[in-house]
Each structure stands twice: as C-alpha cells, then as structure tokens.
Amino acid sequence: MAENGAAPPRVVDPKQGVDPRQGVDPKQGVDPRRELGARGEQAAAEYLAAQCGLVILDRNWRCREGELDIVSTDAAGRIYICEVKTRSGTGFGVPAEAVTKGKRKRIRRLAQLWCAARLTGWCEIQFDVISVLWRPGSDSPQLTYLPEAF
Template sequence: MTSVVRLVRTTDRPSRLTLGRTGEELASEHLRGQGLTVLSRNWRCREGELDVIATDGERLIVCEVKTRSGRRFGAPEEAVTGDKQARIRRLAGRWLATYRVAWCPVRFDVIAIDCPPGAEPRVRHIAGAF
C-alpha cells in the first residue's frame, strides 16, 4: 500500500480518474486485509460498472467505492443514492447471470475513502450498506 499512499499524500489534488483508481486500489487492499478474495475490479457491461466484487467464501460481496479528496460535495458514502443502489443491484444480477451463478447470497457494501491532500487516506468499510 505504500506506493498508493505516496500517491495520495502529495499536496496537489489528483485528477478524478487518478483519485478513483487510487480509491479502488486502497479498497481492494483493505478487503484482502480483511481476508476476502477480490474476484474482479471495474467489471463492465452495457448497463454500467461494478467497482469491486469479492467473496468471503460464503457469499458474494459487491462493493461500491467512493473516494473524495475533500468534503466540498459531502462524505463519500452520501453519493451512493437510492438510484445508484438500484443500479448496483441490477448490475450484480447481470454479473451473476454472466458467470452462470445459479444462486448465492449477496451483500452490498460501500467503501468510503477520504484522501485529503498531504494526509493519510482514511478507509471506512460499511458492510451491508444496502
């Protein structure tokens, strides 16, 4: 994680793309640290994208990652609206169909990451967020 932390500890604000990728890397490292297996990152289909898909061996865990460099637009997790949650649920169904998973329990998590310029990133994992 050292290289990722080094990237976000600069005093300049990273671009949205860089910030998003950094957040997804931090989220993946966090999940692995919790003993989860990351199955996929940035899985895409026509309807959209799932940030991180993981498993704890018993269930599928679909993670929406939100990263912010400041609080100007609120806390990262506040961006996961009801509409966004519905889209993520639909995409998870599409993922299950694509990989022909007949049935498995699914949990939807939010990983909120604050990356203020010049400071250590802060990761908050909200398991079962919706």
Template sequence: MATNQELGARGEDLAVRHLEDIGLDVIERNWRHRSGELDIIARDGDTMVFVEVKTRSGIGYGTPAEAVTYTKQVRIRGLALSWLALQQGPWVQIRFDVIAIVVGRDDNPVITHIRAAF
C-alpha cells in the same frame, strides 16, 4: 493534485487492499456492462459481495458514502444481477457494501467500510 480518475483509481486500489486484508477474495474489478460498472466483486465465504468505492479529497460536498444515492443503488443491484446471470456457480447470499475513502491534504487516507450498506 491528482485528477478525479487518478484519485478514483487510488481509492479502488486502497479498497482492494482493505478487502484482502480482512479476508475477502477479490474476484473482479471494474466489471463493465452497457448499463454501468461494478467497482469490485469479491467473495466472503459463500457470499458474493458487490462493493461500490467512492473516493474524495475532502468532505466539502458531503461524504463519499453520501454519493451512493438510491438511484445508484438500484443501478448497482441490476448490474449485480447481470453479473450473476453470467456465472456458473450458485451463491447462497449476496451483499452490497460501500467503501468510502477520504484522502486529505496530509495524504493519509481514511477508509470507512459499510457492510450491507443497501
């Protein structure tokens, strides 16, 4: 069985592949700041997309998307503003997506992409 870190890394790899498959350009992964980390930063046309990835091996403790609490959403918004403040380009819109992944015992991941989740 994979460790939580291995499961999380696999989930992020799957999320990046999913985003690229639907036409988004992944700009950065695992951007770190003193107040936290942004999992994936991508561009969808003129929209900057900040993606939180949650991966679980089951739903016994709730779905992965349910782990993106209001407190976590506030932190992600603040981190996004910090990242944007360091950039050169103006963007018209920003969006916050959640990619929830469940990797069951059959090792066949189920990916749910929630656009504009918060």
C-alpha cells in the same frame, strides 16, 4: 460546432493548465479525479483482502449498463458487491453520501447481470460501500467500510 463542422477548440484554463470540462491536464493527459478514484479503489481492494479476508473476483467489471467497482467472495461463497466512493475533501459531503437511491438501484441491477455472466447457481449477495477520504498531500487514505449498506 464550428462553421466547417469541426468541434470547437478546447479552452484551457491558463492558470491551471486544465480543461474545465474534462478535468484533464493536457500536458500530462491525466484526469486527477480518475486517478484519485483509481487510488481509492486500489486501497479499498487491499483493505477487503487484508482486513476482511475476502478474495477479489472482479474489479471494474463492466457491461453495457454500467460498472461494478469491486466484486469479492468469502470462504462460505457469499458474494460481496462493493461500491467505492473517493473524495479529497468533505466540501460536498462524505464520499458515501454519493451512493444515492438511483445508484443503489443500478448497482443491484448490475449485480444481477454479473451473477448471470459469472455464476452457475444461486448465491447470497451483500451490498457494501467503502468511503475513501484521501486528503491532498496525504500518503494514506481514511477508509470507512459500511457492510450491508443497502
């Protein structure tokens, strides 16, 4: 905090025009990581609908404890909870490797909360992961669907 109690001014990298803490381009107001993630989730939802025949029930469902990326169902009524991880490269590993034990535990808890909020009866749930690798300059991503990932 500054002496007057105000937050210190943001420091912007003059070479990139990006706030290094936020990843936000102050000229455009867009966080490239969030934009990449949103594009990855859109591609994943389209894949689940077109290639797997699933009906998307919710995207980015939020509650106090977190967010579920995609919730879908099939003709038999099975619920699919899909975690989508998107990266622009593999320097930190493939995107699916970011779904850690703690993340899986949180997704299971969120699925319980989603069911309590949206369903009236019992249902079968499947937890999937879609790994999206969207390289810079590419028009289309590489998707890897991992059904029953956990």
